[in-house]
Amino acid sequence: MPLLLSREHPVPKDEDVVVKQVSSSLVDAVATFNHSRGKKFPEQRTLAGDAEVTGIGFVSGADVTVRFRPAEPESGIIFVRTDLPNHPRIPAHISRVVERQRRTALSANGATVEMTEHLLAALVGLGIDNAIVELDAPEAPGVDGSSKPFVDAILAAGIVPQGIPRRPFVLFESASVKDGDALVAAHPGPEEHLAITFNLDYPDPAIGKQSLTVTITPEFFRDEIASARTFILEREIEFLRSQGLGTRSTARDLLVFGEDGTLIDNELRYPDECVRHKILDVIGDLALFGRRLHGHVLAHRSGHRLNAALVREITEQSQIEYERRLLTDAPVMDSSQIEQTIPHRFPFMLVDQVLELSPNQHIVAIKNVTYNEPFFTGHWPGKKVMPGVLIIESLAQAAGIMVMQWQGRGYGMVVSMDHVKLRRPVVPGDRLWLECVGVRVKDKTAIIKTTARVNRQIAAEAEMRFVRNDQSDELLSA
Template sequence: MKAQQTIAKEITLDGNGLFGGQPVSMTMKPAPANHGVVFVRTDLGGAEIAALVSNVVKRPRRTALRSGEASVEVTEHCLSAVAAAGVDNLRIEIDAIELPAMDGSSLPFYEAIMEAGVVGQDVGRRMLKVYEPIVVRQGEATIAALPADEGESHLTYQLDYANVPIIGAQVSTFEMHGENYGELIAPARTFVLEHEAQLMRSQGIGSHLSEDEVLVIGNEGPLGTNEFRFTDEPVRHKMLDLIGDLFLTGAQIEGRIVAHKSGHALNQLMAKRLLEQYRANEHRQIALKNTAMDIRQINRMLPHRYPMLMVDRILEMDSDRRVVGVKNVTINEPFFQGHFPGTPMMPGVLIVEALAQLSGVLVGQSLEHAGKLAVLLSLDRVKIRRPVTPGDQLILEAEAVKIRARVAHMRCRAYVSEDLAAEAELKFMLVDDDQD
């Protein structure tokens, strides 16, 4: 398994937002293993927004992310460069809502990462493998994900602008791990048709830009002093966007992706479906394995007892990095008597409690933290995604972001089948267990 990677040193880029024109400074910084790619709004007190499809919010013509009250916009060009450079962990600090537009391509971001240098880390990279075909559609647009050979990440994009002869039908193919992204894809700029640009300007969008600064395409070709960097620059930019949007899975994809006339919304939907399939298969594989820890062993590690013990089994334990467990939800749970008698649902706070207890198992299994209790300190990014009802089986996951002598930081998720039921980031204080 290839190692996770981050950049060797921090690097700063300055520019203006593409849509609003607001000045923005952006600094990319190294991040530890299993951190993922996270945007940090320094102008909002350091609010963090993970580059994950679960944080996507709807915006026209771009990919925007939001966590709590903080958001970041036009992320796709930067994320495309990050994905192509093979960077898994990165902190991207910005002091405005939009990333700098630069020249409308991902080349400045990619060159900055290459200048900073990419270094390996001591944890294996997560690869998101396509196990079975997935197809998503919106109108005439389609994306298919197909299984491929091990390590293969091949993309095809078909663009069809039948009403714009200067563009017409174009096709681009790219192999993520075998071709030069910096030469073939990164220079391709975002583009807009002349009538679209006029409409946007009438709405006050992009009015700070001229045809020399953004690629505006008329019936005869680019307007102003612009020229195409490639004869098929539009389809190459669509490929660039596709790579950036699919990276919102939080992993490198192992499979074949074929897209036809897709945009950001459909790209994001495919990212969601890929994650759902991956999780469902992962849970099936775990269920086939022997139980890593039964209830008797759990009782020896956790102080909780009925009716507050919320973990029934441990399915998988990956050292001090990750743990997967089960909570079987039955109608006999005492909280169903009052929540709610006519429509029984597991309280969201108890789902989070189950995730906290699972985190305590992960912390307590190491010799370094033997005899310690993980006392909940703070909750962040808590989202309840779907109701949990009697008969459901909660698959609980906890990943260690950081574990130190006195504190622990966990990223947790709960699933019912392949559906995400809840997620949260939990921080704990590790205190001595005085029980004898």
């Protein structure tokens, strides 16, 4: 069944850009659907140890140290601003993108990080799924204008598998966005890799036209893409400096082309280095989807803003089609089957249906919040709102179903919760989508990432730790 609708979607202008709170866990769920179609993918990977790179920020001119650290499975890539109080975390996700000229920037929890594209390209290009990226400044170091210094540091630290299958998103239909003459589209292609075609048609003859098609593997990225550097015209860099930007950068830090087309104080690493760098940018921006994209991306005169618009389009369309499919298909479990799995009963059974289930790995369930829920009688008269603790309880029950009585040896009981957040009210008439992903499921313990959504907006989220309770038969028969 197709996961995407083919349509063109105009790029929002700067003043129309709104940062949306979109659940990345639904993207995870769609990726699980891909995985369930019979495809087997490699394990998720993270760093074996810490890696550090220092440099100067191209925008601010600040001294910057970036430190890459290992991260748990299913956590994705998360930036941490260590220079700010409480070390705010910024997920590398399309919902966190804020508009900037000529670069990709992310914002969350009152903090922003800029120039993320080369750093993200290094991680994703090398096949890393989960990482913590600590920065002590508002932007990543520019280093030499490429991903190579990051790649070298990561490879020196080492890369390790994490024992949980990767769940990429395999394109089955096309999506595209355009802005004037610029266009970027994603089409079905290699089901095991990402292929990229980039047509660079720079308006200035100093750079001109270049075209290249590549299939991205860690080895190819390391050898052929990672060292391609940022390029700019001499008059453009002079304008930026007049605005107080890039004041510490020199022509040795990136490719600067003069009015006559000559390269100033530098040499090309490849004859087509400029188009290779544009492919590097695409890889970094596609990382904001939150999962690996498998297919063929074709770009013509695309930049960061257009790349992000494509990611946003794929995310929105995949969510709509995925939800439609789940609601149309017969449920995996109805209420009577749920009663046979967990000990909860009316009025405290807060899961109505299970729509998708991979035991110990992933579940999507729903709770239809009706006007007649008993708790609305007192919470609150005149303004009915579902108690946040009951939203969390709904998630805990869904997670309990996911561990499926621990292969017949007991069911799960919650013993702790971390990163609990209540983000929006849930009221009568809402359909609560309950999504849980097993981060680490062992013989007697499990860590499960949970998210509750209404209309594709996060209502609540928590990371829960379960232990196996071996008294399941007694409780289920009580």
